[in-house]
Amino acid sequence: MAVDKAADQILRMEHITKQFGSVYANRNITFDVRAGEVHTLLGENGAGKSTLMNVLFGLYQPTAGDIYVRGQKVKIESPAQAVKLGIGMVHQHFMLVEAMTVFENIILGDTRSAGIFIDRNARRKEILELSQKYGLDVDLDLPVTELAVGAQQRVEILKALYRGCDVLVLDEPTAALTDVEVEGLFEIMNKLRSEGKSIIFISHKMREVLRVSDRITILRAGETVVTVDIGELTGEDLATMMIGRQLVRSQYTKAESKEEIVAVLDHVSYHKNSKHNGLNDVSVNIRRGEIVGIAGVDGNGQSQLAMLLTGNIAPDEGSMELKNSKVAVFDPNAFIQENVAHIPEDRNKSGLVGNMSVADNLVLKITKDKRFSDGNGFHLKKKAIRSYALEMKEKYDIRCSSVDQEARNLSGGNQQKVILARELEAAPDLLIAVHPTRGLDIGATRFIHDTVIAQRDIGAGVLLISADFDEILEVSDRILVMFEGKIMGEYSGKNPPIDEISLAMAGK
């Protein structure tokens, strides 16, 4: 049946479901590739793109679903088998032996040799032909360490072609490339397409996707949203499909703060030329009593903005003012002393010390406080710490078997509550909250929103960064959109113009 639909269909993944424990990484995804097309998989981080490709490449076995190659139902149990079926993959992080030459890397794992000797000349001729045919220009005798990233990528592509792939998976191929290298890659992709090869292009950069794709399949939260022909699609359409249509009405009252400005970024830049990990001439001010929401597709400089506002990185250009005085030293501790609270992006990596107890994490920054130690930290008052922890457990509804439990054993929502309690108990002047509800259930999300709103109402300035557009619309009083390190526009949180914001998120 699948075969009948399109004769030129080279690959079809039908109703693929992949479960990790109780979590669905892929849920009933159907996806096909035609000969000679560039088919893009588009979706946020965690949308399930990589899982799907790992299923295709035999690295994971699907919980349910079938894969058809050239109309034949197949079971792909290893990458070697995938290669045999004509599927090649260029991973985001290259799989090259750095100390070996390009030639050696390409013939590595070549199983065609009959004897124990490799016919180097014949192999070399074959590779040179391939490289000329597809414009994959690279010096075969250089060791890989001496190649630029773009050239290493060409080696990977050449390697896949040499092994006879018809379907080439490119996993975020442009992430590490310069603009010029990206152009080169696109040319190669065009050549491959015109020679009848199919490419699965994984990306979340809409501009690129619109340029090179024939069809686009959008994944969201592990499910296929839609597969569309590129036709007259615009970035706005894509953004909307990628993040989903939202409920527009917020249950919170939006504030319009006229209070004093607590933090100012004045034309700040950081690694300006890095579109996805930098800031380019960003000016923001945050008043007390308001929540400024930063909307945008993940990886457009939001992380850097948060790190800057918490003193974890220093700007290359521009200046910052905190509570009306210019920041001279960018150091996390200096910011903490200025009563800046931080709900970090990755709660396990930078929010909590997982192997310490809930109680220890609650007092992490304040062990020198008179309440918790004598003699400026010389003797910890363990009883006081414990009773404080119990109080916080109650107040922030932290569900744990005991405050002595290790923080890493808590659920995500409760971990986040530990961080909230620690960061908000001192009534911060400025709160930087990054993806505060990522991965949390509705109950915990609601609690966190309520808590952040309460902070706003007692006079904190809040900057909320989230890839979840619903969340931004729900709680922000003012919305700024970031794209490629720039602020694209500012919108009111009251009746926000969703269409305009979608456009801005796509860089228009």
Added chain:
Amino acid sequence: MKRKDFGALIIVPVLSIIISFLIGCIIIAALGASPAEALRYLWKGAFGNIRNLGTTFSRSTPLIFTTLCACFAYRCGVFNLGGEGQFLIGSILACYIATKSPLTGVPAMLLCALAGAAGGGLWAAAAGLLKIWRGQNEMIITIMLNYVATLLMGVVYTNWLRDGSVPQTIAVPDETKLPSFLGLRATIAFPVAILVGIAVFYFLFSTSGGFQLRAVGLNMTAAKVNGFNVKRYIMMSFIVSGAIAGLGGALELLGTQLRLINGFGAGYGFDGVAMALIASLHPIAGIVVAIFFAALRVGSTTMQTATGVPTSVSDIIQALVIVFTVAGMAMVKLPEFKNRFLRKAGMEG
């Protein structure tokens, strides 16, 4: 301390010791001796009388210092494998002061201890600086510095402080020798070692500095984001752990060995690392483990004399304890193991 972790931390070493002894018994039986008899003499040799007890304490003293050195550094996530080099630098400086300075008696002892600690601390600081400024791997650097210290000691006992024709240094004068502890063969270095252990314990678990140091060791990124001066703690852990080892070296020289000689201090650094791991980096447990190993070493001589079972059997047991404990600790951390055994046993928090 969490109940289930605490359980695992005690059960694993104890089980390892029991299994190691069982294997030891099999080997003893295979040698044609009576395991019960051999173990009885092993015990007697280590703890049987006050003299042997003193010897055990004396042998444990340098091990306690190097164990504490490893505990302290590892708590901050610093893999200081240079306990031995730091120990040797401490003893070299003590040797110079004890034999060359006009001071004798208590002032000399104090100066030796101070210089030993300072020397050990500086020796470790070299590795710390390279790690912080240049991102060098501290394991490699500290191991390399061990060789440098050993060879430096070689120059000292073959040339600079050589005692006549024998390749050893002149002895520490009697007045500067550490006094005996309660009339035992152990010197006051033993209670000093225990006091240092208590101080390390207090610092790590009852002060804000120790708290922050442990946080750095457990999650450096979170420590940084939460405003701790990570570099300062790393540097501090190098210096303090080096100072503990250096102090150990100085006291070992003044109390027990009295001269530098080929082989002085050899192996103490790595012994300390193993013992610290068995003790799960807990300083007080570290003291106990160090005494246990010293007892095995001391008792094995009596065992050999009385039953003919070679001392190497004791070495085998010691090595097995290390292997089993380290493997066991790794095993209980495996998620599968946790799910299968700890939950069922009702030990999961």
